Ligand SMILES: NC(=O)C1=CN([C@@H]2O[C@H](COP(=O)(O)OP(=O)(O)OC[C@H]3O[C@@H](n4cnc5c(N)ncnc54)[C@H](O)[C@@H]3O)[C@@H](O)[C@H]2O)C=CC1
């Protein structure tokens with residue numbers, strides 16, 4: 309990272325979170341003395357056009373008016389050229405192919421920030437690992453942002469907190485400074501593994517809670533799934549090097565509670581449809597936005613198996629997703645394990 313102030317930020321992905329986070333940063337940086345351009349890349353030219361001309365992205369954010377500091381383009385090269393910070397908000401399974409297009413245009417000092425809560429299928433890699441592998445960047449130039457951050461609420465400027473994690477503390481502080489505004493409060497953390505695993509697995513647990521909804525199970529069942537879900541997430545993360553305390557924080561418990569409780573969650577909504585008896589193809593057809601747990605679930609299980617970690621709730625969800633488990637039997641299976649002490 310260079311010492312000169314940030315002048316341009318690129319955000320790749322103009323879906324609900326990419327657009328909202330662009331607004332969060334615009335509302336953070338326009339209060340400072342230096343003008344910062346936020347260049348938002350939309351895959352669909354008509355969305356770039358609407359953002360550029362009307363300052364709205366009605367497909368994802370209704371009538372929310374976006375700040376003037378946000379420009380939009382459907383050219384990835386144009387968005388990334390000369391950017392000091394590149395924020396990634398595309399679906400996890402498509403990140404690698406987008407990164408391939410960045411290599412030639414990325415500024416030599418640029419910092420990459422992942423907002424993505426998914427694991428790559430086939431490699432079981434976290435997004436920070438995919439970025440490092442594709443672009444050859446050292447960890448101090450890769451940050452992740454994760455927390456209880458339902459995009460629609462933040463677009464309405466309802467206050468929330470979040471975590472910016474990077475192995476390099478200075479980078480985490482830089483990115484936190486770029487998104488710190490009156491309704492978005494970032495905390496810094498150096499536990500990238502823990503923060504990423506928390507965000508990835510909570511989507512699978514939210515699918516499980518949605519399945520409970522679809523099966524008309526009540527709050528005791530859902531609280532039990534959330535609590536044991538947090539336990540299995542923590543087991544996986546700590547085996548991979550993540551820190552225990554991350555899981556009582558915003559990226560851990562905070563995000564799990566927000567997602568599992570909210571009707572805005574795409575993962576919980578997808579889970580509800582599965583619980584009502586739709587199969588994966590039928591649910592996918594109904595979704596208009598990304599529900600990362602639907603794709604990341606099997607990768608989470610593979611990662612867990614390779615590392616000798618038991619994840620019974622994720623296992624049940626993946627069995628429903630791949631059609632090997634009848635959803636009507638899930639109630640008995642979600643929490644079914646040998647009797648043991650709670651802390652294990
Ligand atoms: N929406 C939310 O409340 C939050 C989302 N996230 C995470 O942010 C990431 C992005 O999610 P959202 O913006 O919500 O998703 P979304 O479905 O609203 O938007 C995804 C965006 O990626 C674009 N995209 C680019 N290449 C694509 C391709 N090859 N295939 C499909 N879409 C492609 C889409 O056009 C779309 O603009 C996900 O990993 C999600 O888990 C994290 C926190 C909050």
Ligand SMILES: O=C(CO)COP(=O)(O)O
Pocket residue numbers: 425455456457458459511514563566567572573574575576598599600
């Ligand atoms: O990550 C989120 C909230 O923090 C959004 O969850 P969904 O992707 O399930 O909508």
